[in-house]
Amino acid sequence: MAFVRDNNVYVTDLATGAEAALTRDGGENVINGTSDWVYEEELDLRDAFRWSPDGKRIAFWRLDQTAIPPFYLLNQDSLYPALVPVRYPKAGTANSEVKIGVVEVAGGRTSWVDLGPDKDIYVAAMGFADSSGALWLTRLNRHQNRLDLLLADPQTGASRVIMTDSDSAWVDANQPRWIDGGRQFLFMSERDGYDQVYLFDRSGSLVRRVTPGGWDVQDVYGVDEKNRVLYFSGASAGPLERQLMRVGLDGKGLKSLSTEPGTHSAAFAPTFTLYVDTYSRAGVPPVQTLRRADGGLVRSIADNATLRDKIAGLGLNRPEFITVQTPDGVALNAWLIKPKAFDPARRYPLLMNVYGGPGSQTVTDSWGGPNYLWHQMLAQEGYLVASVDNRGTGGRGAKFMKVTYLHLGRYEAADQIAAARWFSRQPYVSPDRIGIWGWSYGGYMTSLSMFRGAGVFRAALAVAPVTDWRFYDTIYTERYMRTPQENAAGYDESAALAYADSLRGGFLLVHGTGDDNVHFQNSVRLVERLEAANKQFDMRIYPGRTHAIAGGNTRENLYGLFTAWLKAHL
DSSP: OEEEETTEEEEEOTTTOOEEESOOOOSSSEEESSOOHHHHHHHOOOSOEEEOTTSSEEEEEEEEOTTSOEEEEEEOSSSSOEEEEEEOOBTTSOOOEEEEEEEETTTOOEEEOOOOSOOSEEEEEEEEOSSTTOEEEEEEETTSSEEEEEEEOTTTOOEEEEEEEEOSSOOOOOOOEEEGGGTEEEEEEOTTSSOEEEEEETTSOEEEEOSOOSSOEEEEEEEETTTTEEEEEEOTTOTTOBEEEEEETTSOOOEEOOOSSSEEEEEEOTTSSEEEEEEEETTEEEEEEEEETTSOEEEEEEOOHHHHHHHHHHTOOOOEEEEEEOTTSOEEEEEEEOOTTOOTTSOEEEEEEOOOOTTOOSOOSSOOHHHHHHHHHHHHTTOEEEEEOOTTOSSSOHHHHHTTTTOTTHHHHHHHHHHHHHHHTSTTEEEEEEEEEEETHHHHHHHHHHHHSTTOOSEEEEESOOOOGGGSBHHHHHHHHOOTTTOHHHHHHHOGGGGGGGOOSEEEEEEETTOSSSOTHHHHHHHHHHHHTTOOOEEEEETTOOTTOOSTTHHHHHHHHHHHHHHHHO
């Protein structure tokens, strides 16, 4: 068994309990076998080591974060507050230096993989290519517009690039899926304008595109190598839905396994004879069924009947999916929740919920969770509630998503403002009672749209917003904006801070002081700008709470604040 302690990799003999350290240089700045802050947050890397199939070697990430300045969070639980340092690389600053080592479990000899001459890179993923004799890894350049797939010799560290995925904007950090004993692999790419699955041989030569194109593949669930079939989900029925699909590795025999419209995800048995289908729709909570590989029903697993019946008993109006047209001819997907006893001859206040970040979607035919129920409560109180997916969001191909490159906020805020103006022209909307709210990127969009909206919004509720992209981390920010040194004008234009003096209407700013993701610094700087412009606004801080603003009765207090504030200002 392998584990990490004090930033070093250890193995334990389960028979005797004896421990052995395989690395010894781990400490405050050098991390072996686990992740630094930004790799964990943006590349989803936590357990940063991989066993070889024969159990003789362990490949591991080594991250030296010496060059990253500490960002200090303030813990005020004690009489004298304590500083909590977090090595957090902000846009344009130094990252950890990454190395990949392969250590022999018996003896502890380590080989270092040749990652090339460029040291300012990311190793996004790594594993063994269906055998102990070859290690694969994905190398991203700092701009994240080039991903190289490398094969390396775990004994010598010698490596070679076998495939490259590149784009004029950015590429996703996708991973290969090895099949046929490592002789071939599948890889997802947007090279043809949509996320599709491609088959390559071991040398990196393209064999064929496996999925049909014209819409985005969402998730790959696995390959039935015996029957030569790929199982995946995608937006085959449009960007609002996710259908389960299967297709032959020869690119033929595409079939939808889903019979109901909405959003499906799957977990397959290792034999690919059965799978669990998790399915929901807007206003319909998730249900789970066990199904055969052809989609046929075996039995229900969880019908969520208690919650479903309670919701049905409330007599709520399900969200209506509509299309909002912008002045420059862009059709935006949206949903709208109407009050229970909706009267088309009456005008209602409208609250818009926004996230809007790259590749995200709030407008899907799926269960909306706790926010959906809160939105329904507002509808029962006489509000219209809507959400609009602006340009830059997902499910509609690379061109629609990547229009925001180097200019985060420009098109997204313009679309949210245009959508508010579109709603203001509808006969059932009170044009002077339109509000907007969002969290994280949605808090950023809320702030930017409010400040740039020239009074179109009467009230805005921004939670944990990024207010200047210079304050956010390297991997996420630079993927879409490059560095502040290269794109100073883009950073200046995108900063919500720059427009704070244009605030008109009610503005509620909410942030947790223990937020290690979107630092409280963002809100402090915004408050400085608002006060300098002599703007009146409301603010609520949650001491010690993280980006989730949760724990104890915090969420109850938070949503109580939201509700009371909106009733007073909208």
